[in-house]
Amino acid sequence: MPFNKLKLVEPLLRAVQSEGYTIPTAIQTQAIPHVLEGRDLLGCAQTGTGKTAAFALPILQRLHGHRTIPKTSGHVGGDSHSRPIRALIMTPTRELAAQIGESFRVYGQHTSLRHTVIFGGVKQGPQTKALHRGVDILVATPGRLLDLLNQRVLTLRGVEILVLDEADRMLDMGFIHDIRRVIAQMPARRQTLMFSATMPREIRVLADTILQNPVQVKVAAESPAADTVKQALYFVDTQSKAALLEHLLQDAKITRTLVFTRTKHGADKVVRRLCHAAIAAEAIHSNKSQNARMRALANFKAGKTRVLVASDIAARGLDVDDISHVFNYDLPNVAETYVHRIGRTGRAGASGQAISFCSEEQRDDLREIERLLGKSIPVLHHSIKATSPAIEEGGSHHRQVSARSDQAARASHKSASPQQQKDTFWRSRRKRGTGGWGGSRFKRRGR
Secondary structure (H helix, E strand, O other): OOHHHOOOOHHHHHHHHHOOOOOOOHHHHHHHHHHHOOOOEEEEEOOOOOHHHHHHHHHHHHHHHOOOOOOOOOEOOOOOOOOOOOEEEEOOOHHHHHHHHHHHHHHOOOOOOOEEEEOOOOOOHHHHHHHHHOOOEEEEOHHHHHHHHHOOOEOOOOOOEEEEOOHHHHHHOOOHHHHHHHHOOOOOOOEEEEEEOOOOHHHHHHHHHHOOOOEEEEEOOOOOOOOOEEEEEEEOOHHHHHHHHHHHOOOOOOOOEEEEOOOHHHHHHHHHHHHHOOOOEEEEOOOOOHHHHHHHHHHHHHOOOOEEEEOHHHOOOOOOOOOOEEEEOOOOOOHHHHHHHHOOOOOOOOOEEEEEEEOHHHHHHHHHHHHHHOOOOOEEOOOOOOOOHHHHOOOOOOOOOOOOOHHHHHHHOOOOOHHHHHHHHHHHHHHHOOOOOOOOOOOOOOO
16 A cells, blocks of 8 residues: 555645655554554564654644644743644654654645654753744653753643554563653643553553553564574674674674674674774764764764664664664573564665674573564584683784674575574583683573
């Protein structure tokens, strides 16, 4: 079904076509008609499926087609002719808020609707000025939004549509109480849309309290990970991960790369190692200032930085085109996070590759990931020697690194099952009794 069959108005169709989109995604096809009808909606779809357009386009159409003369402005103290905030989109991270704001700018470029984005980590002066001028659509993170509400900088009395995007992530980050405080300041009569990549019990409880007779839309792929993402796995000592990553990045086919680590400190360490090897890399995580994060993201999008190293706070919401590879430097300890991470590549029908490093202490995490996927991740082999801690920190003396190609690795192991390959790997490591593989350092969790 093409976009022109979704009953979108001409200004929106023109904007969509100028972006090169002709066929809506599954979540867009299912959600847009219901949102246009004014129904509450609970949407479940994986990251990278087009959720933003699924709510942005119908919101723009509803507000564009129903212009009202406000009795109150969205800014406390504003004059009676200022615009009220008519749509509020709450999202967990600054990066995602900025990207949603950009989507409203692109899709709404042929309308007279105004929008702005507010989030923490930057001075609030420019944000309050934008609110004072009047906006129709506000995209916000919960913390800064509640702060400005408490300062009486804005009011939500005119909100007609509320969107909670990445609701499960907001709950994970502890925003549930902030969300409830914000909702308490809105009209009870409104349209509410909730989008979430997963549907745990807590999300359903929240949905039951804020949605009225909602339409439920769920877009489930045949497998949890997109078929356009080619997955691969290396078993590697913790101290050898940096050397393996550096070696793999010598491949010129790896053009734009996301590397995920579990910790912010780990992300900074990886960046130092790559920069020492003359590989352009920057880190993005919550310890960075907002300006530093936005600069790193802009450099990555512009191709000035080849490698962006991120902690899991950026696993969702990063919307960058043409990411060729995603590296799981550390496997996540939540299986669903793995799916969200690798969903950064292989988007919009393009192919991508996700490469994961698994050290011995992460094998239980690998087991949970493969259980979620319903299959084993193909194992590739390398011959990188164990690396000393001094080298791991970016010392000047690097050991010789050699790795067999993917094709050779597959050929030499085509007769063994993935589980047999893993068992052989662990047995060979334990027989060494050195390099940190023996003793009590790597106890299996839950044993």
